[in-house]
Amino acid sequence: MTLTEQPAICSRPFEWFEVHPDGSAFLCCPAWLKRPAGNLLRQSVEQIWNGPIAREIRKSILNGSFHNCSQSRCPHLLNRTTPVCHPDQLVDPVVQEAVSASRSRLTYRPRQLNLCFDQSCNLACPSCRTQPQLASGKELELAQQLSRIVQTELLPYARSVTLSGFGDPFGSSTYLALLKKLNRRDFPRLQHVRLHTNGQLLTKQMWQSLPDLQSLISEIEISIDAATAETYRINRPGASFSRLLENLEFLSTKDIKLTLSMVIQANNWREAPQLFELAQRFDASIYLSQLVNWGTFSREDYLQRAVHSTGHPQHQNLVKLLVELSAKKQLIFSNLPFLNDAQ
Numbered sequence: 001m002t003l004t005e006q007p008a009i010c011s012r013p014f015e016w017f018e019v020h021p022d023g024s025a026f027l028c029c030p031a032w033l034k035r036p037a038g039n040l041l042r043q044s045v046e047q048i049w050n051g052p053i054a055r056e057i058r059k060s061i062l063n064g065s066f067h068n069c070s071q072s073r074c075p076h077l078l079n080r081t082t083p084v085c086h087p088d089q090l091v092d093p094v095v096q097e098a099v100s101a102s103r104s105r106l107t108y109r110p111r112q113l114n115l116c117f118d119q120s121c122n123l124a125c126p127s128c129r130t131q132p133q134l135a136s137g138k139e140l141e142l143a144q145q146l147s148r149i150v151q152t153e154l155l156p157y158a159r160s161v162t163l164s165g166f167g168d169p170f171g172s173s174t175y176l177a178l179l180k181k182l183n184r185r186d187f188p189r190l191q192h193v194r195l196h197t198n199g200q201l202l203t204k205q206m207w208q209s210l211p212d213l214q215s216l217i218s219e220i221e222i223s224i225d226a227a228t229a230e231t232y233r234i235n236r237p238g239a240s241f242s243r244l245l246e247n248l249e250f251l252s253t254k255d256i257k258l259t260l261s262m263v264i265q266a267n268n269w270r271e272a273p274q275l276f277e278l279a280q281r282f283d284a285s286i287y288l289s290q291l292v293n294w295g296t297f298s299r300e301d302y303l304q305r306a307v308h309s310t311g312h313p314q315h316q317n318l319v320k321l322l323v324e325l326s327a328k329k330q331l332i333f334s335n336l337p338f339l340n341d342a343q
Helices: 045-049 052-062 075-079 093-100 137-157 173-181 204-208 229-235 241-251 269-281 299-305 315-329 338-342
Strands: 016-019 024-026 112-115 160-163 192-197 217-223 257-263 285-289 332-334
Touching (some): 112 137, 160 173, 241 257, 269 315
Parallel strands (some): 112 160
Antiparallel strands (some): 016 024
């Protein structure tokens, strides 16, 4: 059954605003919806949020075509998980009212922010980048400019913030300065802060240095791409597996949702059972995803690594292992579409 045959919508373009280093603004993850709605360095929030591209994207959701979306990559379209749902299942009453009224022009500002405007990171992981990147010069100026726009034009209206889909929130001076400003007094509408990090710098000391932020943090996703020290050393060059475990041990004592994520590839898929053991040890959830080539691999190298691809020689073995684990543990959440067909 296709999306057009089901009474389903996606709430993301009605609430989501994602900012990238060049100022591009997206209404969803660009890996799943490639069209930017505008540019925050050249347009106002209103011009982007209710501009022609944003309205056209929302219309494609309301009419059920989803023609802007990648149905092969988006885990929510693949698995029918939130934010893809029946309109009656929408939790946010403001978004539900807009969807019920079939509005493409919205009277409210973005409810969820995904901040990806600084590439700075303390690591250079092969699946993401070819060398360490730390914003400086013009790049740093742009990141700081975007941070100021976010703080004045977007954060006062947002209910949740995710940091970061690009770079590391603790490896970026711009992100860290922003995190230190987040509190319930100055941003009373803000309810949730979700952190996506490699976890190396999120120590007990770092946590204690952010007292105003702590009560806002609802989820921390730690991207580890390995479950053993040997593979971690390859996929997280320069990082310490023992420090990762120490930080996870500390974070597991906090009242937050903890998620361990792994980009499945040829050198780590066999470690899925150990990943489940780590998740149980730290009372964490698991997120598995496809390997995406962000320009860091040659085509030949990527195809050798992309075990999620049906043409890979180890693909069927991967499917068998993950199906067995998901049936036994019932913990897996993934954008690996073959799992739906295999179960």
